Amino acid sequence: MAAVHGDVHGHDDHHPSGIMRWVMTTNHKDIGSMYLWFSLTMFFTGGFLALGIRAELFQPGIQILEPELFNSFTTLHGLIMVFGAIMPAFVGFANWQVPMMIGAPDMAFARMNNWSFWLLPVAASLLVSSFFVPGGAAAGGWTFYPPLSTQGGLGVDMMIFAVHILGASSIMGAINIITTILNMRAPGMKLMDMPLFVWTWLITAYLLVLVMPVLAGTVTMLLTDRHFGTSFFNAAGGGDPVLFQHIFWFFGHPEVYIMILPAFGIVSEIIPTFSRKPLFGYSSMVYATASIAILSCVVWAHHMFTAGMPTVGQLFFMYATMLIAVPTGVKVFNWTATMWQGSMTFETPMLFAIGFIFLFVIGGFSGVICAIVPIDIQVQDTYYVIAHFHYVLVSGALFALFAGAYYWLPKWTGHMYDETLGKWHFWLSMIFFNVTFFVQHFLGLAGMPRRIPDYALQFADFNMISSIGAFGFGTSQLLFVYIVIKCIRSKEAAPEKPWDGATTLEWTHLPTPAPYHSFEKPPVFKPVSH
Amino acid sequence: MSQDSGHYYVPAPSTYPIIGSSALLFLGFGAALTMNKIELGYGLLAIGFAILFYMCFRWFGTVAAESESGKYGLDVDKSFRWGMTWFIFSEVMFFAAFFGALYYMRVLSIPWLAGESEVLGQTAWGAYSGGWPTTGPSEHFDEFTPMGAWGLPALNTAILLTSGVTITYAHWALKENRRDALTKWMLATIFLGVLFLGFQAYEYVHAYDDLNLRLDSGAYGSTFFMLTGFHGFHVTLGTIMLIVIYFRCAAGHFTPDRHFGFEGVAWYWHFVDVVWLGLFIFVYLL
Amino acid sequence: MRNKSVATLIGMSVFALYSSMAVGSKYNFPEPQSTIAQDIYDQHIALLWICLAIFVGVFGVMFYSVLKHRKSLGYKAANFHHSTTVEVIWTVIPCAILIAMALPATKTVIAMKDTSSPDMTIKATGYQWMWGYDYLQGEGEGISFFSKLSTPRAQLENKEPKGENYLLEVDNNLVVPVGKKVRIILTANDVIHAWWVPALGVKQDAVPGFIRDTWFTADSPGIYRGQCAELCGKDHGYMPIVVEVLDEESYAKWAAGKLARVSSGAVSLAAVSTDVVSGAEQAVDAIEENSDNN
Numbered sequence A: 001m002a003a004v005h006g007d008v009h010g011h012d013d014h015h016p017s018g019i020m021r022w023v024m025t026t027n028h029k030d031i032g033s034m035y036l037w038f039s040l041t042m043f044f045t046g047g048f049l050a051l052g053i054r055a056e057l058f059q060p061g062i063q064i065l066e067p068e069l070f071n072s073f074t075t076l077h078g079l080i081m082v083f084g085a086i087m088p089a090f091v092g093f094a095n096w097q098v099p100m101m102i103g104a105p106d107m108a109f110a111r112m113n114n115w116s117f118w119l120l121p122v123a124a125s126l127l128v129s130s131f132f133v134p135g136g137a138a139a140g141g142w143t144f145y146p147p148l149s150t151q152g153g154l155g156v157d158m159m160i161f162a163v164h165i166l167g168a169s170s171i172m173g174a175i176n177i178i179t180t181i182l183n184m185r186a187p188g189m190k191l192m193d194m195p196l197f198v199w200t201w202l203i204t205a206y207l208l209v210l211v212m213p214v215l216a217g218t219v220t221m222l223l224t225d226r227h228f229g230t231s232f233f234n235a236a237g238g239g240d241p242v243l244f245q246h247i248f249w250f251f252g253h254p255e256v257y258i259m260i261l262p263a264f265g266i267v268s269e270i271i272p273t274f275s276r277k278p279l280f281g282y283s284s285m286v287y288a289t290a291s292i293a294i295l296s297c298v299v300w301a302h303h304m305f306t307a308g309m310p311t312v313g314q315l316f317f318m319y320a321t322m323l324i325a326v327p328t329g330v331k332v333f334n335w336t337a338t339m340w341q342g343s344m345t346f347e348t349p350m351l352f353a354i355g356f357i358f359l360f361v362i363g364g365f366s367g368v369i370c371a372i373v374p375i376d377i378q379v380q381d382t383y384y385v386i387a388h389f390h391y392v393l394v395s396g397a398l399f400a401l402f403a404g405a406y407y408w409l410p411k412w413t414g415h416m417y418d419e420t421l422g423k424w425h426f427w428l429s430m431i432f433f434n435v436t437f438f439v440q441h442f443l444g445l446a447g448m449p450r451r452i453p454d455y456a457l458q459f460a461d462f463n464m465i466s467s468i469g470a471f472g473f474g475t476s477q478l479l480f481v482y483i484v485i486k487c488i489r490s491k492e493a494a495p496e497k498p499w500d501g502a503t504t505l506e507w508t509h510l511p512t513p514a515p516y517h518s519f520e521k522p523p524v525f526k527p528v529s530h
Numbered sequence B: 001m002s003q004d005s006g007h008y009y010v011p012a013p014s015t016y017p018i019i020g021s022s023a024l025l026f027l028g029f030g031a032a033l034t035m036n037k038i039e040l041g042y043g044l045l046a047i048g049f050a051i052l053f054y055m056c057f058r059w060f061g062t063v064a065a066e067s068e069s070g071k072y073g074l075d076v077d078k079s080f081r082w083g084m085t086w087f088i089f090s091e092v093m094f095f096a097a098f099f100g101a102l103y104y105m106r107v108l109s110i111p112w113l114a115g116e117s118e119v120l121g122q123t124a125w126g127a128y129s130g131g132w133p134t135t136g137p138s139e140h141f142d143e144f145t146p147m148g149a150w151g152l153p154a155l156n157t158a159i160l161l162t163s164g165v166t167i168t169y170a171h172w173a174l175k176e177n178r179r180d181a182l183t184k185w186m187l188a189t190i191f192l193g194v195l196f197l198g199f200q201a202y203e204y205v206h207a208y209d210d211l212n213l214r215l216d217s218g219a220y221g222s223t224f225f226m227l228t229g230f231h232g233f234h235v236t237l238g239t240i241m242l243i244v245i246y247f248r249c250a251a252g253h254f255t256p257d258r259h260f261g262f263e264g265v266a267w268y269w270h271f272v273d274v275v276w277l278g279l280f281i282f283v284y285l286l
Numbered sequence C: 001m002r003n004k005s006v007a008t009l010i011g012m013s014v015f016a017l018y019s020s021m022a023v024g025s026k027y028n029f030p031e032p033q034s035t036i037a038q039d040i041y042d043q044h045i046a047l048l049w050i051c052l053a054i055f056v057g058v059f060g061v062m063f064y065s066v067l068k069h070r071k072s073l074g075y076k077a078a079n080f081h082h083s084t085t086v087e088v089i090w091t092v093i094p095c096a097i098l099i100a101m102a103l104p105a106t107k108t109v110i111a112m113k114d115t116s117s118p119d120m121t122i123k124a125t126g127y128q129w130m131w132g133y134d135y136l137q138g139e140g141e142g143i144s145f146f147s148k149l150s151t152p153r154a155q156l157e158n159k160e161p162k163g164e165n166y167l168l169e170v171d172n173n174l175v176v177p178v179g180k181k182v183r184i185i186l187t188a189n190d191v192i193h194a195w196w197v198p199a200l201g202v203k204q205d206a207v208p209g210f211i212r213d214t215w216f217t218a219d220s221p222g223i224y225r226g227q228c229a230e231l232c233g234k235d236h237g238y239m240p241i242v243v244e245v246l247d248e249e250s251y252a253k254w255a256a257g258k259l260a261r262v263s264s265g266a267v268s269l270a271a272v273s274t275d276v277v278s279g280a281e282q283a284v285d286a287i288e289e290n291s292d293n294n
C-alpha cells in the first residue's frame, strides 16, 4: 500500500518484489501496512459473525443459528475482534508511527517484527477453520470459563493453540516496541518529550509483556486439565473453576486497557493538531496513563462479583475499579481544555476523535455503574455489559483507529482521502452505532442475559432496533474500505503537510508520503516546552 | 553496510520469519489434532518441529554471523539487552501464573473445600479435611507420597546454584580474555545443567514408579509437575543455549568487551536458577 | 459549517428522545420486590443522575468550545497548556463524587452478604439444563423437585405462536412464603450456572464442587421470573427460574401438599453433601471420559 517512491537519503530499495516483498520484509512501514490490512480483514470476519448474531436476535425464536452454533459465533466474534481486529490494528499503528515519531530508522528488531506479524494469520486460520472441524468451534464465550470449556472438543484445542500463538506474537511485538522506544529515540528526545501516542504505546507494551504470559499460562492449565488429568480448575482434585476466572481476568482486565490506551494516544495527537493548540497537561496525561495501567492490574475481580467472593474482596475490587475513573477523567478534562480556545477545524480525524470522547465517556460511565457491586449483581452477564463494552471498544478503540487512519493516511499513501466521504463515514457510523448499542442498555436493565440465541417477548422491540442498527453500521464500514482504496489509488498528491497544526516529527521532518526508509540519519530534535 | 556511529543495523528482508510461522502452523494444527487422538496430528507435529529446528538453527546462525562480522553497533547491543530483559520479565510472569495457582489452591480453595465454607454444619465434601499435600476431596484419586525436599531436590538446588557460580567464572574469564578458562567453566556449567536434568528425570521416574505421584494426582500432582516440568523445560532450553555459546566460544567468538550473546544466556541461566529457588521453597519445602 | 451544527443538534435531540423512551417504561430495572432490589434500584437511579450531571458539565464546555472556538469563525488559538491548579481540582472532585457513590454501595454489599439467621434454606443446584431445588430447613423441609423450561418446542421453532411467558416459564415453580428471609445455597452439577431473579435483587453463580449462598426476602406475593445468567452450554438460554411468592397461609398449604406427596423419599440434610459430591464426581467422570474419548 505504501509508497516505494524515490528515497531522499539515496538508499537503494533493494528488496524483493511482488508477494515476496511482503513475506520477507523487515521494513516497519511494510509490516505496519500488513498489520492494518490483516486487522481490517479480521474486523470484517468478526463483523460477519456479529451480523450473524444480530440476525438471529432480530426476532424471538430460533431462525438461522442453532444454539450451539450461535454460541460459537459469539465466542469467535469476541476472540476475533479482540485479538484479530483491535490489537493488531494498534500494533500496525505502532509499527508505522513509533519509528517516525521518535526519529528512528526502523524497529529495534526488524526481522522479529516480521515474525510477530506472520504469526497472526497462523492463529487466525486456526480460529476460523475451527468452525469446520467435527464438534465445531469453541462455544464457551471469549472468556472460555471451565468446566464448560473442559467439555468442548477439537475446536477448543484449536482455540487454545491459537491463543498461544497470538500471545507469542503480542509478546514479541511488545518487546520490539518497548526496545524501540527506550533505545532508538532521536538524540535529544527525552522520555518526557515523546509524543503522547508513543508514551501510551510504551505503557501498553509493558502491560502486554505483563499479562500475555499469564494468559498463556491459563490456557496451558486449561489444556492439561482437558487432556492430561490435572485438576487446576476441578474441585474434585482440590482446584477451583473460579481460579481460572482469577487468572483469566488478571490478564483480561489489563487487556481492555491494552485496547484503549493507544486509542487515548491517537486522540491525544489529533485533538491538539486540529485545535492548533498544544496538548493541555502533557505530563498529567503521561501520569494518568501510567496510573491507569497500574490500577488496571488490581481490579480484575470486578468481572467476578457474582462468582462469590468474601465481602472484603468485593469491596476492595469495587473501590479499586471506581478509582480508574479518576485518571481517565483527567484525560477527558485535558482534551476538553486542549480544545478550549483553540482554533478548531473539523476534518474527519477530528470528528472521529470528538465522537470517540463523547461515546467513550458514556461507556466509561456504564463501566462505573458496573463497578458498583450491588448494581453489578443485576447487570452482570446481561446486555448492559454488552452495551458498556461496545461503547468503549467500538466507539472507543475502533473510532480512535478510524481517526488515526484518516489522520495518517496522507502520510502513509501520499494521497488525500475523500473528505466528504470521510464525513459520511463518520456520521453514518455515529448514528448506526448508537442505534445498535444504546438500546442494549435497556435490554440489560430489563433483564436480558447475554449469550442467548433466543429471548422473552418483552425484549423483542429493542432487539429488532439493535439488529437494524448493526446492519446499518456494518454497511457503513464498507464505505471506509472504499475510501481507503480510493485514497491509495488516487492520482493527486497530498499536500506536504495537510494538517497545519501537526507538530510531531513525521510531519515536520519527513516528506509526504514518508519515504520507504526514514531517518537513517537521526533528525535533530528540538524539544518544545510542556 | 558501513559501521559509522549512529547507523542502526536493519537486517535485509528475510525468509526466516515465514519459515517459523509455517512451523507454527504445523505445530498448532498438529498439536490440536494430536490432543484429540487424530493420527494426522503426529505427522504434522513432526514436520512442525523439523521446520522449527531448521529455522532456529539458520536464524541464530545468521545472527551470530552478523554479530561476528561487526554489523551490530553499540545501539544494537543495547537493544538486545532491553529485549532480553523484557523477554525474561515475560517468562517471570508465565511462571507467576503457575505459582499463583499453587498459592490459590493451598491458601484458598482447599480450605474452602475442607469446610471453611460450611453450610448448616455440613460441607460440600463430607469429611474431607484438606491440608497439603492433597489430591483434593474426591475419592477418585489414588493415594501418593509427596516428594521430599532434602534428597535429590536439595542436591539439585546445590547443583543449580553452583552452576550460577561457574557461569560467572566463565564470564570473568571472558572479560579478562582467558579463553581456556572460559571454555572450561562453560563446560562445567553445561555439565551441571545436564546433571540437574538427569536428576530431575530420575526424580520423575521415582515419583511415578515408587511414590505413585502423577500428573493427575489432584492439586498436588498438577502443581508439582507443571511447575517443575516447565522449569525443567526452561533448563533444557538454557542448556541448549549454553552448548551453543560454548561452541561459539570455542570458535573464538566474542571479545572481552562485546559479548552480548554470552551475557544473554548467562542472564537466562540465572533466571532459571532463581525460579528453581522459588520452586524449592514453595513446591518442595513448604 | 451551519449544516454541521444542525446535524449535531438533530443527532442530540434524537438521542434525547431515544433515551426518554426508557424513562418510566418497562425498560428499566423491573419493579423491586425486596429491600435489596429496592436499594439497587435507587442507587442506579442516583448514579444515572450523577453521571448525567457530569456528562452535561463536560460536554457543555466541550460543545460550547466546538461551536465558538473554530477557525471558520476566525477564532485565534490561545497558547496555554498547563495549570497544576486545575489538574488538582479535577482530580479531587471526581474522587469526592466516587466516595459519595461508594458509601451507599458499601452498605448494600454488607447487607447482601449477610446470609445469617434465615427463616428457611433452600438448595438450588444447576444442571445442564434445569434447576434442582431442595428445601433444607424451615417450613417445607424435605421438599425436593426439578424445575425445567415448560415452553413447548414448537414455540421455539416458530411453529406455534409464542405464549406470554415465552422462555420464562417452568414446570415446577420455586414456591416461597412472603416476608420470610429465604437463604438460597447454590451449587452445580456440571458447569457453572447462575441463579438470577431480577425483581428480588439476587444473582449468584452456582459453581460445581463449591457451595455459595445468597438470600432474599420477598415483599409481596406474586410470580417473579429470572434466567440462568452464566453461559452453561447449548441450552443456556433455556433454563429460566420462576419464583412464586405466596402469603403464609397458602404457602403452608402448598408445602403440606407437596410433603404429603414426597413423604417417604424426603431429602434430609445429610443428603446435601453427597449430592454435591456426586455432582462434582460426575463432572470429573465427564472430563475423563472426554479426554479418553478424544
Ligand code: HEA
Binding pocket: A143, A256, A257, A259, A260, A302, A303, A321, A322, A324, A325, A326, A328, A329, A330, A332, A360, A361, A362, A363, A364, A365, A366, A367, A368, A370, A371, A372, A376, A379, A380, A381, A385, A388, A389, A392, A393, A396, A397, C054, C058, C094, C095, C097, C098
Ligand atoms: C476498551 C475496553 C474497556 C474499557 C476502557 C473499560 C473501562 C471500564 N470498565 Fe469495562 N469492560 C470491558 C471493556 C472495557 N472496559 C469489557 C470487554 C468487558 C466485558 C468482558 C466480558 O465479560 O466479556 C467489561 C466489563 C466490565 C465490568 C464487569 C461487568 C460484568 O461482567 O458484570 C466492569 C465492572 O466493574 C467494568 C468496569 C469498567 C470501568 C469502571 C471502566 C473505567 O475504566 C471507565 C473510566 C471512564 C470514565 C468513568 C469516563 C470518564 C471520566 C470522567 C468524565 C470523570 C468523572 C467520572 C466520574 C466521577 C464517575 N467493565
Ligand code: HEA
Binding pocket: A043, A044, A046, A047, A048, A050, A051, A053, A054, A074, A075, A077, A078, A079, A081, A082, A086, A140, A141, A142, A143, A386, A390, A393, A394, A398, A436, A450, A451, A452, A470, A471, A472, A473, A474, A475, A477, A478
Ligand atoms: C473488540 C471489539 C469488538 C467489536 C469491534 C465488536 C463489534 C460488534 N459487536 Fe461485539 N463483542 C465483543 C467485541 C467486539 N464487538 C466481545 C468481546 C463480545 C463478547 C463475546 C462473548 O460474550 O464471549 C461481543 C459480543 C457481542 C454481542 C453479544 C453476543 C451474545 O452475548 O450472544 C453482540 C450482539 O449484538 C455484538 C454485536 C456487535 C456488533 C453489531 C458489532 C459491530 O460493530 C460490527 C460491525 C462490523 C461489521 C458488521 C462489518 C461487517 C461488514 C460486512 C461483513 C459487510 C457486509 C455488510 C452488510 C451487507 C450489512 N457483540
Ligand code: CUA
Binding pocket: C126, C127, C129, C192, C193, C194, C228, C229, C230, C231, C232, C233, C235, C236, C237, C239
Ligand atoms: Cu445454566 Cu446458563
Ligand SMILES: [Cu+2]
Binding pocket: A252, A253, A256, A300, A302, A303
Ligand atoms: Cu475489567
